[in-house]
Amino acid sequence: MRVLLRVLAPVLGLAVAVVGVLVLLEVVAAWVRPNGNAGLVVPWQDWYATLGRIAWSDAPVPGIAICVAVLGLLLVLVGLLARRPDIAVDGPAPDITVTTSPRVLARLVGRRVRSADDVAAASVTASRRRVSVAAQAWGDAPPELAENVRARVDDLLDEIPLHRRPRVSVTVHDRKGVR
DSSP: OHHHHHHHHHHHHHHHHHHHHHHHHHHHHHHHOTTOOSOSSSOHHHHHHHHHHOOTTSTHHHHHHHHHHHHHHHHHHHHHHOOOOOEEEOOSSTTOOEEEOHHHHHHHHHHHHHTSTTEEEEEEEEOSSEEEEEEEEEBSOOTTHHHHHHHHHHHHHHHSOBSSOOEEEEEEEEEOSOO
16 A cells, blocks of 8 residues: 555655646736736636536536545545555653554564574564464474474564564474575
């Protein structure tokens, strides 16, 4: 959603700027030539006369109103759903806000998991709600390796003052090759 918001914000900003420039040009043109019947760029009088003949109950008006309302609701939803993915950490004082990125948390967990002798490699993804670890063991994985990895991750999460503790999921696969 953040990518969509990054594209929409400049496009909508440019559209508002263009409308603002057009209004400014028309106002200045109306001041300079007060008896002019037509607009400088936009035919305001023709538009005004056409809109004066259309009633609210005519066919295109409710459809256009519904489309504009749906578009507005979609823009509000995009704005609300495009939150920062930062992870809240308890600060040293209540009035201090501390955050970290999911990438940093994933790197910390990955280093802790890879530091064990029985883990050959590990892939970690993290978010506010979940930390997923995919570990590879040397040769045949012992049955308790998943619990050992989970314990290492839990110990690390206990050391970090996270505001909300994420769920941990661990999967272990065998790695073929020489140790």
